[in-house]
Structures are given as structure tokens and as C-alpha cells.
Amino acid sequence: MTRRLAIFPLAGAILFPRMHLPLHIFEPRYRAMVSEAMARDQRIGMIQPSGPGEPPPLYSIGCVGRVAEIEALDDGRFNIILMGESRFRIARELEVATMFRQVEAELIADPDDEPALAPSERAAVEMEARAFADALGYRVEWDAVATLDDETFVNAIAQIAPFEPADKQALLETDRLAARADLVTQLMQFRRRGEQGQGSQRLQ
Numbered sequence: 576m577t578r579r580l581a582i583f584p585l586a587g588a589i590l591f592p593r594m595h596l597p598l599h600i601f602e603p604r605y606r607a608m609v610s611e612a613m614a615r616d617q618r619i620g621m622i623q624p625s626g627p628g629e630p631p632p633l634y635s636i637g638c639v640g641r642v643a644e645i646e647a648l649d650d651g652r653f654n655i656i657l658m659g660e661s662r663f664r665i666a667r668e669l670e671v672a673t674m675f676r677q678v679e680a681e682l683i684a685d686p687d688d689e690p691a692l693a694p695s696e697r698a699a700v701e702m703e704a705r706a707f708a709d710a711l712g713y714r715v716e717w718d719a720v721a722t723l724d725d726e727t728f729v730n731a732i733a734q735i736a737p738f739e740p741a742d743k744q745a746l747l748e749t750d751r752l753a754a755r756a757d758l759v760t761q762l763m764q765f766r767r768r769g770e771q772g773q774g775s776q777r778l779q
Contacts, residue, residue, distance in 0.1 A: 577666060580620035580639065580680045581608045581673075584631060586740045589747045590621040590638040590659040591730040592685055600653040604674035609642070609653050611673070617642045620663060620680060623740050630676060634744050638662050639682070661685065662747070689752045692725040700756050704732060707763040710770045711737075729756045738762050 590596045622637030640657030663680035671677045708715045733746040749755040
């Protein structure tokens with residue numbers, strides 16, 4: 576299944592199906608994109624640039640987001656919240672007259688009932704998430720985290736954690752939840768050890 580999508584290339588920002596992404600829209604081309612999306616179908620394709628350039632090259636996989644909430648500011652800017660609907664793969668970029676880019680996208684059929692993690696897998700992610708938050712000085716409401724289902728928990732870390740854009744893209748492109756949980760745990764361990772190493776160097 577294919578569809579025409581206006582895309583918002585933004586490094587370090589990924590969206591998963593059934594997850595939310597808040598965005599502040601201030602550039603004129605993306606203000607025009609939001610206005611057109613609201614007049615059409617309220618859908619925007621979130622995708623990361625894969626390198627520098629103008630326009631920058633793009634990774635092939637992103638996620639369709641529906642504008643679930645919108646606040647129009649007096650100066651033309653927008654605050655929006657996207658609700659992830661489906662990952663997509665770019666089939667081709669379209670030649671358009673709009674200031675923002677548009678693509679023909681193939682929707683990726685992700686399962687609605689992703690199998691839950693094994694208790695040991697969930698415990699491993701939670702243990703590393705606590706160590707990761709402590710190492711970076713984050714304050715987390717762990718009681719609230721414990722109520723999240725496995726998919727929301729893992730995907731929230733993938734979206735929020737300060738991983739490199741290429742690492743975030745690898746998480747987005749990982750199909751199965753168990754594999755994504757394993758990868759996000761490895762990335763947290765790598766980043767945490769790097770932070771601890773820098774702290775040791777500062778103390779010397």
C-alpha cells in the first residue's frame with residue numbers, strides 16, 4: 576500500500592507506531608507543511624536525514640504521524656503532537672512545487688499484537704535504564720515506568736534517549752520488539768560507559 580506523504584526530515588527525532596512525538600514548528604516551509612496537512616489528512620512523515628546537504632539525503636524508513644493535537648501561535652508557529660500510525664519506506668521522492676518535500680511511501684505492515692518480552696528481558700532493560708538514567712543525571716518516575724507495557728517502554732527509550740541519529744535509525748528499522756529491546760540495552764550500556772569514562776578523566 577502506497578501513499579503520498581509530506582515529510583519532515585529531522586535528525587535525532589524518530590517516531591514509532593502508537594507513540595507520541597511533540598514538535599515545535601517554526602521554519603516557514605514546515606509551517607506550510609503543517610497547514611497543508613491539516614487541510615488534507617493530518618498526516619506527516621517523520622524521517623531522519625542520512626547525511627549533510629541541501630536538501631539532505633534521507634534514510635529510507637520513517638514513520639507516518641497523525642497530528643493528534645495542535646496549537647497555532649500568533650506568529651504562525653505551531654506546537655503539535657504526532658501520534659505514530661505506521662512505519663513507511665520511501666519508494667521515490669516526488670517533484671513538487673511546495674517548499675517542503677514529498678514522497679511516495681510504501682506503508683510497512685507492523686503487527687498490532689507484538690509479543691511481550693520475557694520477564695528476564697524486561698528486567699534487563701529496566702536494570703540498564705536505571706543505571707543509564709543515574710549516569711546521565713536524569714530524574715525518572717520509576718513507579719510510572721513500571722506500569723508501561725513492554726512496547727511503549729522500549730520505544731519510549733528509543734525516542735527519548737540521546738543516542739546518535741544512526742543508532743536511533745537502527746532502532747526504528749528493527750522489526751521485532753525483543754530484538755529492539757536488546758539493541759536499546761546495548762546502546763544504553765555503550766553510552767553509559769562513555770559518560771563514566773569522561774567523568775573519570777575530569778577527576779584526574
